[in-house]
Amino acid sequence: MALIEVDNVSRTFTVRSRKGRLRREKRQVNAVDGLTFQVAEGECVGYVGPNGAGKSTTVKMLTGILVPSGGRLRVAGVDPSRDRVRLAHRIGVVFGQRTTLWWDLPLRDSYEMARRIYRIPAGRFRANLDRCLELLDLGPLMDTPVRQLSLGQRMRGDIAAALLHDPQVLYLDEPTIGLDVVSRNRVRQFLREVNTERGTTVLLTTHDLTDIEQLCSRVMVIDHGRVVYDGGLEGLHAVGESERTLVVDLAEPCPPIAVEGARVVRVDGPRQWLAFPAARSAAPVVAAVAAGYPLVDLSVREPAIEDVISRMYAGEVAAPVRVG
Amino acid sequence: MPLTLYGSVARGSFRRYATYRAAILAGAFTNTVxxxxxxxxxxxxxxxxxxxxGYDATGAVTYIWISQALIAPVCVWGGGFQDDFQDRVRNGDIAIxxxxxxxxxxxxxxxxxxxxALQLVTRGVLPMVAGAAVFRLRLPHDGRVWAAFLVSVMLAVAVSFAFRYLVSLTGFWLMDSDGVRSLAGILGMFFSGKLLPITLFPGALGALARVLPWSAMVQIPCDVLLQQRTGGALATGLGFQAFWALVLLAAGRAVQGLATRRVVVQGG
Structure with a gap:
């Protein structure tokens, strides 16, 4: 059975805007419209979409703080808005830009508070805390007031706080925002461990697609309140009609290269960029260039997932909904 | 929900406010001046x-110093948790x-x-000590009066909290509850007895002020310590405070239900 079931869920907001001096206009805005997906226990799913696509609205409905206007929604068999407090014992939430930690008190106090809030048995609390402290390298920071922590340290502190009660589902919203490379990697490594070792189901919302590439086998792209893609990362390239790029350095500046199956997208002196479909082999293109031009050096660039998704947002790609 | 959780929340809050030492001293100094x-x-x-x-000169001056000591703990004209709470409503942190x-x-x-509790032992005690050093104050020697006073102060904080909570909940609809808060602050200053004892208010205004919840915040605790309220009047006073605390807390609970169910939580 799926742990998260979202069936034709919609959410409408009423937006009031001023029209002239006194007149006001009410307008209905569909933040989420006909949203349908399922997440199985133990999955790690990336949830991406442009700002305003409905990601936060979805998470708020899944955690029960927002009631859907229509449709059916179940998390661990429970209707979130009806049983918000009961469900809260079974979920963990981390927002990269917000904190649940006590700002002026040492980190230790926030964890002690979590133990009481979730009524975690002493032994389990000790074991979970020790594990988090070790993997997130928080041990030396336990007696530091939270306001003195760096962003990376605070973020790690928040992630630990969300996991002490062994949640079944972990919602992450931009968990690596603003972090340096080292902190990012540590956070990702930890999350991967939580997902694979403990089997915690993870729904990861982010604009950093590297997070998704490194953590998730499945990605859902949402736009205008609907799922426009649901499947593996590789599938995105096929659906997105991605192109690979062949960068060639010639012995001297030449007119744009004309070879079968590739087109020149840029020329800069002796260097030229050729685009060809991602699904095709580079070998024939390379051979054709080498045969007809004074080739000195070459490299092949893989398509960036960002490009695919940004073209999806822009509506250039008519992405079919693939429910994977 | 176990009491131990909220007990440790209160202890954490006590320690948290204790970290702002300069603010405490500056506040105590202002209250003293x-x-x-x-x-x-x-x-x-x-x-x-x-x-x-109904007060003699010594009683009136003592009233001043008691009410000065209550300003910070009871938050007569707003403050306390409101600053944090309103920020969290405005920027959406309340969602977490x-x-x-x-x-x-x-x-x-x-x-x-x-x-x-923290502000009572700091911003309550310091001005009182300074006042007692300079003026002749009428403070009781009987420990039971002090105990009744502490109960009355706790009820005053509860009434004040319940009222401020209602004020701040308007932020869910208004996005910014500072306007309502200013109005509430002025009403609080006037009707609590902080500006002048309510017993000085004439006729109908006095009768009105005596039954409004604000009198539970300053006037009643002051009268308890001044022993203007003893025996039956003491019991009535504490009962009056408890009544308003329960009514306002219940109202806050009802409005909170509406606020969290119906209203969009701000921010992405």
Missing amino acids: FGFILSYTYLALWHARPDLG DLYRPVDLQSWWLATDLGRA
């Missing part, structure tokens, strides 16, 4: 009109609080009681 100004004003007034409002299995009102009540 105004205590002096008001004392001399009252002395002049009571010199011209002895036994005004809702993700946790805790009762919002109990959580904030616990933080406010912890804050009040």
Whole structure:
């Protein structure tokens, strides 16, 4: 059975805007419209979409703080808005830009508070805390007031706080925002461990697609309140009609290269960029260039997932909904 | 929900406010300075009109110092948890609080009681000591009066919290509850007895002020310590405070239900 079931869920907001001096206009805005997906226990799913696509609205409905206007929604068999407090014992939430930690008190106090809030048995609390402290390298920071922590340290502190009660589902919203490379990697490594070792189901919302590439086998792209893609990362390239790029350095500046199956997208002196479909082999293109031009050096660039998704947002790609 | 959770929330809040030492000293200093100004004003007034409002001059000056000591703990004109709470409503952090299995009102009540306790032993005691060093104050020697006073102060904080919670909940609809808060602050200053004892208010205004919840915040605790309320009147006073605390807390709970169910939580 799926742990998260979202069936034709919609959410409408009423937006009031001023029209002239006194007149006001009410307008209905569909933040989420006909949203349908399922997440199985133990999955790690990336949830991406442009700002305003409905990601936060979805998470708020899944955690029960927002009631859907229509449709059916179940998390661990429970209707979130009806049983918000009961469900809260079974979920963990981390927002990269917000904190649940006590700002002026040492980190230790926030964890002690979590133990009481979730009524975690002493032994389990000790074991979970020790594990988090070790993997997130928080041990030396336990007696530091939270306001003195760096962003990376605070973020790690928040992630630990969300996991002490062994949640079944972990919602992450931009968990690596603003972090340096080292902190990012540590956070990702930890999350991967939580997902694979403990089997915690993870729904990861982010604009950093590297997070998704490194953590998730499945990605859902949402736009205008609907799922426009649901499947593996590789599938995105096929659906997105991605192109690979062949960068060639010639012995001297030449007119744009004309070879079968590739087109020149840029020329800069002796260097030229050729685009060809991602699904095709580079070998024939390379051979054709080498045969007809004074080739000195070459490299092949893989398509960036960002490009695919940004073209999806822009509506250039008519992405079919693939429910994977 | 176990009491131990909210007990530790209150303790954490106490320690949290204890970290702002400079603010505590600055606040205590301000309360003391105004205590002096008001004392001399009252002395002049009571010199011209002895036994005004049922207090003699010593009683009136003592009233000043008790009410000065209550300003910070009871938050007569707003403050305390409101600053944090309103920020969290405005920027959407309140959403995270809702993700946790805790009762919002109990959580904030616990933080406010912890804050009040810290401010009573700092910003309450310091001005009182300064006032007692300079003026002749009428403070009781009977420990039971002090105990009744502490109960009355705790109820005053509860009434004040319940009222401020309602004020701040308007932020869910208005996005910014500062306007409502200013209005509430002025009403609080006037009707609590902080500006002038309510016993000085004439006729119908006095009768009205006596039954409004604000009198539970300053007037009643002051009268308990001044032993203007003893025996049956003491019980009635504490009962009056408890009544308003329960009514306002219940109202806050109802509005909180509406606020968290119906209203969009701000921010992405």
